[in-house]
Amino acid sequence: MEVRLAEVLKVPESTLQFGGKHWSKLISYARSHGVLGRLYYLLDKQNILDQVPTGPLNHLSSAFQFATQQQQNTVREMDEIAFAFKQKTLTPVILKGAAYLLSGKTCAQGRTFNDIDVLTYKDTLQNAEIGLMVAGWIHKKEEEYDKEYYRNWTHEIQPMIHNNRLTVVDLHHNILPPTNAYSFDAKKLNLKTMQAKNLSTFDDCDMFIHCALHLFTEGEFSKPLRDLTDLSMLLDDSVNHLKLEDIIQRAQELGVGSFIYIAFTLALPFATTRHAEQVTLKLTLLQKYLILPCYKKVLLNNEVMTSSMLHKIASTVLYVRGHLIRMPLRILVPHLIKKWLKKSKQEKAFGKDWA
Amino acid sequence: MISQFRQLYGNFELVDNDDFIDFEVTIDASSSIFRKHFYKQANFLLDKFQPFKPLPYNQGFAMLEWGMNWCIAAHCHQYLIIHAAVITKDGVTVMLPAPAGSGKSTLTALLTYSGWRLLSDELALIRLSDLKVDALARPINLKNYSIDVIKNKFPHIRHSEIVKDTHKGTVCLFEPPISSVEQVHDSKALTHIIFPKFNKGGDLQFSPIEKSALFFDLIENSFNYNVLGEKGFNCITDLLPTVEAMNFTYSDNDAAIAAFERLCDGS
Secondary structure, three states, X not given: OOOOHHHHHHOHHHHXXXXXXXXXXXXXXXXXXXXXXHHHHHHHHOOOHHHOOHHHXXXXXXXXXXXXXXXXXXXHHHHHHHHHHHOOOOOOEEXXXXXXXXXXXXXXXXXXXXXXXXXXXXXXXHHHHHHHHHOOEEEOOOOHHHHHHHHHHOOEOOOEEEOOOOOEEEEEOOOOOOOOOOOOOHHHOOEEEEHHHOEEEEOHHHHHHHHHHHHHOOOOOOOHHHHHHHHHHHHHHOXXXXXXXXXHHHHHHHOOHHHHHHHHHHHHHHOOOOOOOOOOOOOOHHHHHHHHHHHHHHHOOOOOOOOOHHHHHHHHHHHHHHHHHHOOHHHHHHHHHHHHHHHOOXXXXXXXOOO | OHHHHHHHHOOOOOOOOOOOOOOOEXXXXXXXXXXXXXXXXXXXXXXXXXXXXXXXHXXXXXXXXXXXXXXXXXXXXXXXXXXXXXXXXXXXXXXXXXXXXXXHHHHHHHHHOOOOEEEEOOEEEEEOOOOEEEOOOOOEEEEOHHHXXXXXXXXXXXXXXXXXXXXXXXXXXXXXXXXXXXXOOOOEEOOEEEEEEEOOOXXXXXXXXXXXXXXXXXXXXXXXXXXXXXXXXXXXXXXXXXXXXXXXXXXOHHHHHHHXXXXXXXX
C-alpha cells in the first residue's frame, strides 16, 4: 500500500488501514509539509483519533499542541499590534495565517505560522511603521541593497522584530509587488473590521483570492500541501454564503481571474463540500499542459525536497514563472545575480543549543 | 563512526520493518566534492531536513547524539521535558536537573556505574498522562575533566573516541549498562528531585528546597514548558507534592555515591 499524503488529506479515514511503516512515512511527509497539526484536526473531525496507534498519535497531538499554544501567543501579539496602530489612529489589516486565526477559520486549527503579516496602505505606511517602532518593533540591520529592493520593488518593507518579545511583523502596503503586471491598488479589497479589537481582515471572498494569489504567483513552495489545503478549507468554510462563481467574478474584476482558475483546479479536489457546484474553468493551453502538471508535481508530492528529476524540472519551471510574474526581465536578471552572490555567503540558521 | 555506534548501541533492540519509527535521522558527509576531501564535514538530517550547520567530520557521532536530543525536545510534547538526568535504584527514582557545569553528568555516570539504573543522562521525559518518566538509556555524554574521572574509576566501561575542540569542549560518550538498556521499557515515578553541585573542597550536604522556588527552577530547566502552557503548569503542580526536593553539594566522588546509597535505605 503506497502512502500518499495528498490522498490522506482528502480521505483521512484511509489511515485506518495503515500499519506501523505506513504511519512512519505519513508522519514524516506531514511534518515536511507542515500539516501534522492539521491532520490531527481532520482525524478528530472524523472521530477516528482513538483508532490511531499511540506512536503516530503522539506526533499528531504534539504538533496540534504546539500550534494551539503558538496561537494563544499570536492572539496576544495581534492585540499588541492593534494597540500600536491605534496610537496612530490606524487599523491594521491582518493577512494570511494570523487572519485565519482571527476569523475563526477551520484552516487555523493545528496550523503554525512564522511571522504576522499586516497590511496598511501606501499613504499610511510611514505612520504605521512609526507606530510599530514606538511600541518596540525595530528593523533588523539592513544592507543597502536589501533596503532598496524592499522599498522600491516589493509590496512589503523589511521585517520588524520586537526588541523584547522577538516576534516579527511583516508590514505590507500591497498584496502584490508593484513590479507584478497584475498588481492593483490594495484599497480595492474589501475589509471586515472588528471595531472593539481595532483589527481588520479581508472579507471571505477577498481572503480566498489573496490566499490563492499568494500561492500561485510565487515560485518557491516551502509548505505546499499546507498552502493548498488552506485554500480548500476556506472554500468549505464559506460554502453556505459564497458561490464559486462569485469568487471568479470578483477575481476578474481585480484582473486576476487566471490565478483563480488554477487555484480552483488544484484545491477543489481537497474540498469536502462544493461537489454540487458547477463552474467553468478557463485555462490557456500553456496553463493546461505545462503549468498545471508542474504544480501537481510540486504541490502534491509526498516530500517537499526530493531528488527526482521530474520534480526538479517542474520546480524550475515554476521558479522561473514565479520570478517572471513578480518582475520583468530587465529588473529580474540583475536582481537574481545579486541574490545568487549573496546566497553563497549566507549562513544557515542555527537553532537553540541542543547539545 | 559505524563501529562506535555498534559498540555503544549494540545492546538495543532492533525494530522490524513494519514497526512505527518516530524519527528517521541521518549523519551524512557533505555532498560537495570539495568537502568530500578537504575539511570533511558531517551533517545531521531529520528526514531530508537539516536543522543545524555542519560540524567537522570527527564530531559526527556526538552530532548524532545532539541531533537525537533535539528531535525529542523539539517534537515530543506528550512529555514535559526537563534538562536533567534520571536514575533509579531500589524504589528510589531521582531526577538530577542541572545547568551546564554543575557536575550533573559526572555524578550521573558515577552512580550509573555503581549500580544505579540509568533512565536518561540529558532529557527527563515526564509523561503528562501519569507523571511517570520514560527511559532512553542512551550513552552518557561526558565533557572535559569528567572524562578522565570516569575512565580512571571505571576503566572497563567502553566509550566512543574522545573528540576535542567541539563547542562543548572535549566530549566522549560512555556505554550505558546492559541492564539499563534491557529495562528501557520500564517507566518510573519520580521520588526525588536533587540539584547537584560539585563544590571543590566543600562539605557534602543535602539541603531542602522551597517548593515554590522549585517550581520556577523546573520551568527554567525545561525544554518545552513554553509549548505546553497550562498542561505544563498542571504537570508540575501535580508532580511537586509527590517528590522530595533537595540541593546536594559534594566534593568527594565516593562520598557522593555513598550518600545516594543512603537515600535508598530511607534516610
